[in-house]
Amino acid sequence: MRKEDSSELEISLLLEAFYHKYGYDFRQYSRAHIRRRIMSRMGLTGISDVALIQSKVLNDQTFAYELLQDLSITVTEMFRDQEFYKSVRKNVIPVLKTYPFIKIWHAGCATGQEAYSVAIILKEEGLYDRTTIYATDFNQQALDRAKEGIFSNAMMEEYALNYQLSGGIASFSDYFTFNYDRGIINQSLKKNIVWANHNLVTDSVFAEMNMIICRNVLIYFDINLQNKVQKLLYESLIPGGILGLGLKESLRFTDYSEKYTELDKKLRLFKKKY
Ligand SMILES: C[S@@+](CC[C@H](N)C(=O)[O-])C[C@H]1O[C@@H](n2cnc3c(N)ncnc32)[C@H](O)[C@@H]1O
Incomplete structure (x- = not known):
């Protein structure tokens, strides 16, 4: 051999x-x-x-x-890929506004920055109070950090710039309290987020989601596993629900490419067909 x-x-x-x-x-x-x-x-x-x-x-x-x-690579940041969040504001928020209650699942949330970014947008759009955000990962250490929502000053500077570039017009620092060299996300943005340990490979579906964001996770899977996880995501979404993938990820070569329409092809936002 x-x-x-x-x-x-x-x-x-x-x-x-x-x-x-x-x-x-x-x-x-x-x-x-x-x-x-x-x-x-x-x-x-x-x-x-x-x-x-x-x-x-x-x-x-x-x-x-x-x-x-x-x-488990847990690299993440707030408002990562700012254009994605611009597109969420423009193309997704109007869809979410049509629902009386909103359920959003962040699958593979790492240390939470993505869930907090969406929470800020929902707050600005007046949707946060009718939303539950489920933020899951199989890495308990990352989840424990996510729950704290504490970021160093260096991170805060980077995130504030990302926020502006993603179309944010408020003062980013208003969403935090500051303690020496760290920013702590406000309780008002934490209260509707449910953090849970969930493994996309071995655990089951989440019911009736209006939106699923699964970014920079599938990139680590082979095509058969991507297909299997796409099935899980598809079954967890309501008809008309929205799927957001990472910029290097796609539905191509999976069984699900025909089952969605493209809301924003470049920024990987898809709508589940009725
Ligand atoms: C690179 S981070 C992406 C974080 C965030 N979604 C973003 O785009 O900024 C990938 C995350 O996927 C998680 N992950 C990898 N395999 C997973 C699995 N089978 N089930 C749940 N989470 C998984 C890792 O633990 C890690 O936190």
């Missing part, structure tokens, strides 16, 4: 071990992503063999937890 094939096999065995021991299923994630992250952990620990990583995962829960953090 070629060395390349045997290391591929070792990665498969490692992912099997991870799944069977801890229930986290990375077997259908993009292999390039998984390989990069495992190599990075090997570099950090000085372990030179994937088989040794596997045995450590099986015998050392702390190590397995660290590897889980490696495999």
Whole structure:
């Protein structure tokens, strides 16, 4: 057997071990992503063999937890891809205004910045009080940080600029209280957000959502898994509900491309057909 094939096999065995021991299923994630992250952990620990990583995962829960953090990329920011939020203001808010109650699901919310960004827009549009935002991730550490809603001053400066570029006209700092070098998001924006641990690969649908935002998550999945998760998202949306994907993500090559109309093709906003 070629060395390349045997290391591929070792990665498969490692992912099997991870799944069977801890229930986290990375077997259908993009292999390039998984390989990069495992190599990075090997570099950090000085372990030179994937088989040794596997045995450590099986015998050392702390190590397995660290590897889980490696495999789950939680990079995010408020009003990330400002044009997306401009389009939400222009194309999505008028649809949401037609509903008496609104349910929005952020699938793969990481440390919460995306959910807080949408909360701000809803507040400005007078929709926040009739909305429940469900913000989920399978990374509990990220969710715990999300619930706090605390951001450093450096982040606050960056986010304030993003907010303006996304069409925000209020004073961004009014949404925070400040404590030394940190901004803390106002309770009035937190109160309708439900944070929950949910795994898109192994857990079930969320019922009757008016909008689902799942951005920069599917990019880490292979096409079969993207298809499976698209089914979950499709079944969680009401007819006419809106799906927002990341700028590098699409419905192409999934079974769902014909089941939506494009609200904004470039900014990846879709409306579920009736
Ligand atoms: C790059 S972040 C995206 C955050 C945010 N949506 C954004 O675009 O800024 C990807 C998030 O997806 C989460 N994730 C990856 N696989 C997941 C799964 N199977 N179920 C739930 N969340 C998952 C990761 O933990 C991470 O927090």
